[in-house]
Amino acid sequence: MVPVVRTLQSAWPETRLTWVIGRTEAALLGDLDGVEFITFDKQDGGGGRRRVREQLRGRRFDALLLMQVALRAGLLSRSVPARLRLGFDAARSKDGHRLFINHRVSAHPKAHVLDGFFDFLRTLGIDQREMRWDIPIPGEARERAQEVVPDDHPTLVISPCSSQRFNNFRNWRPEAYAEVVRHAYQSLGLSTVLTGGPTDEERRYGEAITRLAGVPVRNLIGQTGLKELLAILGRATVVVCPDSGPAHMATAAGTPVVGLYATSNPDRTGPYLSRRWVVNRYPEAVREAYGCTPDELAWGQRVRKPDAMDLIRPGDVTAMLATLLATPRAQRLRPPEVR
Numbered sequence: 001m002v003p004v005v006r007t008l009q010s011a012w013p014e015t016r017l018t019w020v021i022g023r024t025e026a027a028l029l030g031d032l033d034g035v036e037f038i039t040f041d042k043q044d045g046g047g048g049r050r051r052v053r054e055q056l057r058g059r060r061f062d063a064l065l066l067m068q069v070a071l072r073a074g075l076l077s078r079s080v081p082a083r084l085r086l087g088f089d090a091a092r093s094k095d096g097h098r099l100f101i102n103h104r105v106s107a108h109p110k111a112h113v114l115d116g117f118f119d120f121l122r123t124l125g126i127d128q129r130e131m132r133w134d135i136p137i138p139g140e141a142r143e144r145a146q147e148v149v150p151d152d153h154p155t156l157v158i159s160p161c162s163s164q165r166f167n168n169f170r171n172w173r174p175e176a177y178a179e180v181v182r183h184a185y186q187s188l189g190l191s192t193v194l195t196g197g198p199t200d201e202e203r204r205y206g207e208a209i210t211r212l213a214g215v216p217v218r219n220l221i222g223q224t225g226l227k228e229l230l231a232i233l234g235r236a237t238v239v240v241c242p243d244s245g246p247a248h249m250a251t252a253a254g255t256p257v258v259g260l261y262a263t264s265n266p267d268r269t270g271p272y273l274s275r276r277w278v279v280n281r282y283p284e285a286v287r288e289a290y291g292c293t294p295d296e297l298a299w300g301q302r303v304r305k306p307d308a309m310d311l312i313r314p315g316d317v318t319a320m321l322a323t324l325l326a327t328p329r330a331q332r333l334r335p336p337e338v339r
Contacts, residue, residue, distance in 0.1 A: 001067070002032065002252065004117045006130040009034055011121075018061070020052060020076065028226040028249075031136050040076060053079035065120045071095035086120055091299075110299050114272050115338055131335065133252030137231050145231035148193060148220065156181070156190040156321070157236040157255075160205045161197075162244035167304045169263050170242045172312060174205050178212035179314040180240065180321075185215040188321060190237060195229055195246065198222035238324055240317065242309070247271040256332040258320050262311050263303040265294060273333040277324055281311035 008017060018036045021029065026039045038055050041048045056079055064082035066073065069092065077085070077100045087093065087101030091109065105119040118129060149155045160177050162170040184190040194209060194217060196202040206221035224232065226249075233239055233246065234253030241247050242260045248271060250257045257271035262281040270278050285308040286294050286301075294301075324332060 001117060002029070002133045002135060003114070003129065003131050004121065005032065005035060006132045006134070007118075007121055007126060007128060010130045011126045011128060020080070024226075028230065029135060033136070042072065049076050049079055052076060056080060063124070066097070066101055067117055067120060069094050069097040074100040086123060088116070088119075092116065110267065112267065112272065112336070113269055118338075133254075135230060135252060137227055137234075141225070141227040141231045144224075144228050145235050148218065148232050149235035154188075154190050154237045155235070156184045156188075156192045157195055157233060157239045157250075158192060158209070159195045159239065159241040159244060159246035160209065161199075161202045162242045164199060164201060169304060169306050169308060170244070171201075171205070172242060172260050172309045174208035175212060176312070176314050176317075177205075177209045177240075178214075180317050181209060181213040181217060182215050183314070183318045184321060185213075187318075188325060190321075191216065191218070193218045193232065193236070194221050195224060195232060196221040238321060240321075243269055247274075250274075251333075254333065256324055258317060258324065260309065260312055260317070262308045263305070265300060268300050273335055275336050276334070277320055277332075279312050279316045279320055281308075281316075284311050 005017065008015065017034065018038060020038045020040055023039050023041045026037055030037045038052055040052050059081065061080060061082040063084040063086060064077060064080045066077050066085060066087045069088055074096055084103055085101045086103050086105065087097055089104050089107040091107055105123045108116060108119050158177060160171065162168060181192045184192060194206050196206065202221050206219045210217045210219045230249050230253055233250040233255055236255050238256050238258060239246065239250040240258045243264045247257050247259050251271045251273050256277055257274040259266055259271050259274065259278040261270060261278055262285045265282050266275060266278040266280050283294055285303040285305065286292065286297060289303045289305050290297060
């Protein structure tokens with residue numbers, strides 16, 4: 001979302017921007033310059049909505065950009081009095097999204113999520129793009145990151161887990177990660193740092209990968225805040241992770257990502273500047289689960305098979321790492337062509 005904000009600020013510098021944001025996300029983005037933030041605690045339900053409504057009481061907005069289709073976002077949007085209530089086209093709508101808007105963006109079949117956000121700006125008459133993720137990082141976070149990833153020390157950061165959700169199945173096996181860590185250390189000259197949140201599952205992953213790798217691993221799972229994580233990702237040589245927040249944080253930090261995708265479509269949610277480095281087994285997973293190709297499924301359809309990620313082999317990942325490292329640094333990140 002940050003490039004969308006920067007584009008708005010560049011195109012309409014006199015426009016005041018207010019961002020209603022989740023409490024967790026605010027820890028990373030809440031000090032972005034030129035934006036007023038209204039924090040919403042997702043765990044607080046109706047109480048959180050009431051607090052947002054109180055903070056916005058008496059205010060009027062020229063436009064609301066409702067850029068999430070979940071019912072929770074729609075209900076929260078009722079707290080925002082706006083003349084124009086802009087939402088997604090019918091194909092990308094769900095959960096009663098249409099009930100909370102009065103105008104739609106144009107259809108954009110098979111769009112990446114980020115390109116879908118820019119559809120809102122095109123509807124407002126803004127065609128330019130400012131692809132900047134200049135998220136502030138405090139000095140203490142930079143110092144911690146430099147201690148974790150010293151200068152001229154090639155480092156692989158692995159964030160092994162995605163968020164815990166029902167029937168998620170986006171996590172690869174610890175044994176497979178351990179094999180990648182071992183190969184990266186012995187054959188590619190990369191030291192490994194593990195990052196992640198404080199959940200029990202992530203801690204189990206960190207302990208298992210560290211135990212099985214048989215080479216030095218620095219396990220920081222549960223030990224970093226979001227600002228520290230962003231700084232560490234920015235100093236890494238490469239990041240390996242499934243479809244998860246760190247894939248996009250690494251993109252924002254300017255670090256290439258080898259994404260592990262089998263249960264979700266990387267053409268929709270892959271790391272935006274690193275799509276060429278994704279290990280993509282989504283087509284095979286779709287064929288096994290549904291007996292068809294991704295083009296025959298609804299855009300964004302997930303594969304809900306517990307073993308789908310096993311279609312990714314450690315050799316797929318190490319080969320991609322070797323190819324990436326053999327590519328000149330200036331050529332490792334590049335934006336996709338936008339339809």
